[in-house]
Amino acid sequence: xxxxxVMGGLGNQMQQYAxxxxxxxxxxxxKLDVSWFEDASMQExxxxxxxxxxxxxxxxxxxxxxxxxxxSVLGRNGFAGKLERKLFPSKNKHFYESGIYHPExxxxxxxxxxxxxxxxxxxxxIMPLLQEKIRFxxxxxxxxxxxxxQMETENSVSIHIRRGDYLDPxxxxxxxxxxxGDYYKAAEKYIRDHVPDPHFYLFSDDTAYLRANYTxxxxxxxxWNKDSDSFxxxxxxxxxxxxxxxxxxxxxxxxxxxxxxxxIVIRPAKHKNSQEIxxxxxxxxxxxxxxxxxxxxxx
Numbered sequence: 334x335x336x337x338x339v340m341g342g343l344g345n346q347m348q349q350y351a352x353x354x355x356x357x358x359x360x361x362x363x364k365l366d367v368s369w370f371e372d373a374s375m376q377e378x379x380x381x382x383x384x385x386x387x388x389x390x391x392x393x394x395x396x397x398x399x400x401x402x403x404x405s406v407l408g409r410n411g412f413a414g415k416l417e418r419k420l421f422p423s424k425n426k427h428f429y430e431s432g433i434y435h436p437e438x439x440x441x442x443x444x445x446x447x448x449x450x451x452x453x454x455x456x457x458x459i460m461p462l463l464q465e466k467i468r469f470x471x472x473x474x475x476x477x478x479x480x481x482x483q484m485e486t487e488n489s490v491s492i493h494i495r496r497g498d499y500l501d502p503x504x505x506x507x508x509x510x511x512x513x514g515d516y517y518k519a520a521e522k523y524i525r526d527h528v529p530d531p532h533f534y535l536f537s538d539d540t541a542y543l544r545a546n547y548t549x550x551x552x553x554x555x556x557w558n559k560d561s562d563s564f565x566x567x568x569x570x571x572x573x574x575x576x577x578x579x580x581x582x583x584x585x586x587x588x589x590x591x592x593x594x595x596x597i598v599i600r601p602a603k604h605k606n607s608q609e610i611x612x613x614x615x616x617x618x619x620x621x622x623x624x625x626x627x628x629x630x631x632x
Contacts, residue, residue: 344582
């Protein structure tokens with residue numbers, strides 16, 4: 334059995350679910366471990382308490398593992414179990430994601446997989462399946478309804494600018510300074526060079542910043558989806574014809590769920606500051622995505 338641990342925010346949960354569907358499509362028995370959301374000690378390690386947001390999607394179904402199934406793969410807890418795995422490494426079936434892409438996981442038939450699995454190559458080939466399975470419930474907010482209809486009539490482009498928690502000292506060293514002003518200027522220019530009369534829809538956790546910096550008539554600031562409704566921002570991103578992403582799994586999924594043929598999707602050259610930029614590898618792992626670095630260069 335393959336068990337995939339689910340943890341983190343909505344974008345990460347969707348990636349873990351996508352990997353689940355990838356294994357299932359290969360005919361392997363696969364289940365999700367959702368116990369992270371019930372473990373208070375795990376929740377204390379993150380800046381904001383997370384809930385299992387996968388359950389907000391209509392018709393999205395998955396199988397959860399039982400404690401006994403988890404133990405059958407991981408082995409016993411406690412000193413005896415740890416000693417056994419140390420003395421007999423072949424018994425250790427706990428696989429931690431440590432790089433950008435691990436193709437070796439698909440050779441496994443019995444493993445507990447822990448990671449974020451952000452790389453597009455993991456599930457690029459089953460994206461139509463994921464687009465069908467990941468469906469938002471109908472929003473009752475008239476602004477969402479009107480905006481979706483408007484997006485269909487124009488060359489709509491989403492721009493996601495994540496500031497809030499990325500400006501906090503706890504996160505700035507890892508995630509800050511990647512999506513620079515030069516990145517967004519270059520991304521807009523790329524769109525303008527390839528798309529006639531684009532209209533940009535802006536999404537952020539700092540709408541005051543958006544209103545101060547994007548003032549033209551070609552910009553619409555989306556600022557009405559709050560709290561538990563915030564995931565409708567992702568749906569609106571997916572309804573745009575083209576997407577400019579932040580280094581954020583939230584906007585990655587807005588772009589992934591976009592069904593427009595010939596869409597332009599732009600992402601930053603790296604997700605974390607600990608990554609080195611390798612253009613050849615990035616284009617291999619993120620097929621058909623336009624990749625721009627913090628200096629505004631297309632790589």
